Amino acid sequence: MKLTILSPEKKVASAVEVSSVTLPGSEGQIQILPEHADMIGTLETGPFNYVATSAGAPLIGVISSGFFEVRGGDVTVTAETCELSGDIDVSRAKSAQKKAEGALTDPELDMKLFRKYELKLQRSIIRQHVAAGEL
């Protein structure tokens, strides 16, 4: 099973031979193993990991909203942003968390903005967890 991860700014993985891929699907976490049926789905922000056959240990990272497609046994992930745990800027995530937390205390916030900051907070926390290797 080959895995390709694409983001607008770079190619994170290109046709890597993997034995398992776990993704944050919009209906819950989904694990894709070889011989999976053809499938198209959307992804939420969350941690993902994949096990490269050559490495053995799973590689983890964070993905934010995107799509995945299983086609002929190969997986293609298109994500808006995608970072592997080694590339995460923890200090940036921390400052984003502070900013979001500060913004959420504002009682005047309307629903849309509230949701936006909520998601921002969620993302920054997930980032920090993944960077620390806790997920």
Next chain:
Amino acid sequence: MASIKDLKKRIGSTKSTQQTTKAMKMVSAAKLRRAQDAITNNRPYAKQVGALVTHMLSAPDVTVNSPLLDRTSGSTEETNGKRVLLLVVTSDRGLCAGFNATIIKLAARWLNSEGRKYASVTFSFLGKRGFDFYKTKSGFIVGDFFEKYGGKVTFKKANDLSNAICKSFLDGEFDEVKIVYNEFKNAVLQVPTIEDFLPLRPKMGTATEAAPSENVIVKPSADAVLGALLEKHFAIQIFRVMLESQAGEHGARMSAMENATKNAGEMIKKLTLQYNKQRQAGITKELLEIISGSESSKSQAAS
């Protein structure tokens, strides 16, 4: 004729101009490399999302009717009473030869030929140059100038811009959206292009490629996936346009600066030649004066 002192001054100033253009050329070359990399990195992603849209649209059980989609393909000629938005993508800065001029010209030409068929034409701008040129012109409505999306190209900016355009489209402000920009071919060639942006007209007749998608599991639902895909698709299109335009700008500036450097070199050569000639003429003249002076004093002494 300029004096020796003037010539020396001019040589000096031309030399410093040459230094500047040389430096600008180097900077552009470096930026061009990065911009080119960005395009290469973005292409597979854009291609994959485009493929997904096609896959989804060609699936037999999907009957999505998004207002962003135009399924009645072939009705392109129908422009009666339609309002169109033309997004003019130029650079913020000049000194890049005909890069902005070709875009401005193309937009004007389009306005005169195609634009007349529409009920109203609105120009919106990405990039200061186009805005500066068109803000005082007439024959169309001067729309928004998306100044904050200029500068360094990021996906977020593209996303925000695309959302803004899609929103005004969905609000019924426009019936069609087109983009005019410089397509990046290579470092010395940019092709000014007008592209349809909204509504999306899916390419039919790609059924052979999409055939195996009949048994695809779609989660959470076809509509949700397609909706999300379309939202992305437009952002990606804008992002691609921005990247192409950026790379084109650097390419154009690089060759413009190279030419300027070459011209400055030629100018220096010419001026130096003139300078040397005049210097030599001066020396010869002085010598003549000395010789004639000594000759005359000699002949006086002899007589």
